[in-house]
Amino acid sequence: MKEQDKFWELSTGKIFKELNPEEEKILNQLLKEKENQKTFAEIEKIHRGLKKSLPLQSASQSRSWEKVSGHFKLRKVHLLKSALKYAAILIVAFLAGVLIKTNLTSQPTPLVYAELKVPLGQMSEITLYDGTHVWLNSGTTLKYPNSFGTESREVFLNGEAFFNVKPSDIPFKVKLKKSEIEVLGTSFNVVSYAEERSSQITLIEGAVRINSVTGKEITRIKPKEQITIPDELENIKIKKVNTDFYTSWTEGKIEFDEERLFDIAFRLERWYNVEINFTSAEAEDLRFSGTVLKNKPFDQIIKAIGILLPVKIKYQNKLGEKDIITISINDKPM
Structure with missing residues (x-):
């Protein structure tokens, strides 16, 4: 968190008496700067106006x-x-x-x-x-x-x-x-x-x-x-x-029962903030049953799908961007 964002958060917590001793100590240190003192005075002024x-x-x-x-x-x-x-x-x-x-x-x-x-x-x-x-x-x-x-x-x-x-x-x-x-x-x-x-x-x-x-x-x-x-x-x-199958995500898991791989990928994209592409409709229409746990690394989950289904998986790590996964049919017999 940027120092200025931290200062605003601590200042708000101070006014509403929500800070712990450690946070009080950090805020007092930040208030040694004149600019922060002026900002805090402005915050208090606006707060007093709100109370009226x-x-x-x-x-x-x-x-x-x-x-x-x-x-x-x-x-x-x-x-x-x-x-x-x-x-x-x-x-x-x-x-x-x-x-x-x-x-x-x-x-x-x-x-x-x-x-x-x-x-x-x-x-x-x-x-x-x-x-x-x-x-x-x-x-x-x-x-x-x-x-x-x-x-x-x-x-x-x-x-x-x-x-x-x-x-x-x-x-x-x-x-x-x-x-x-x-x-x-x-x-x-x-x-x-x-x-x-x-x-x-x-x-x-x-x-x-x-x-x-x-x-x-x-x-x-x-x-x-x-x-x-x-x-x-x-x-x-x-x-x-x-x-x-539609409520298990609240417990940190997703259960699938013979669902299309395309639909599964769609949910995994949001859950893990990745991009999943298919090279063919045949790969999209493959069916999968199983349970995906949120606390498991995504690369383990996608590798498991590659083992259980006749597909090849290409994983591209993108620094600062979404990782890209490409799924295609594996022509070689499993």
Whole structure:
């Protein structure tokens, strides 16, 4: 982390009384520089101004503060047990309304939204304001408010996430690119990346209603059902599935059961931040069954696939870029 970024993070922690003794020591050392002293005084001034403005939910004050100070900072978010201990997750906070209270009118408390962005090759999890727990897969962005209203609980998703929704009489809605999911309390997995042409919802338990972006009901699914929704909302397909294959990633593993190698590669690309290419459709259509563990090095996993399937694998290490893997059919008998 750059020294200036570290200074902003420590300064914010100081104001919200979140520093440990070691961090206090580091901050005091940085404050010996006159420029840092001026910056810290400015931070305190803005913070005092915020305390006089319209009250915010206590759970979101620090996120709002990050935006007002005009800086994006790297925050540490706990990863899943089987992944690395910490990951640098970019949290972008912004105000969705006016913070300043005028003398003419009293404004309602504005919602404060945050965006949690999970880099490729990492995973994260978060508990929302209402107690709903969300696991986020690689390359996923979740936008969520500091609190929910009395009519609905809404979040916005781009990527893959597993939701364990806290039961409530207030509907919980997940806004996707071309549709929305509505539930009261349930658990389900969602895959809805902006660059893909469809969204996929797998229901573990409870009930799910699928709506258009305008809120009009499209259909409903039952536990152990999976729905694939093309972006044009036509040719929607529902099928029975083994839900373990779509939730095991939250435990740091991916299970495959006779899945196309092309589809497996697509998931591995995000999980390990690599690029996988095929030289033929025949190689793409090969089927594979097995379990991939996140804590295993990628080169071990790709070598195992090369041993179990009739393929040749070419691995190119790219310094500072994604590694490139090329898979082709092995013409020689195994």
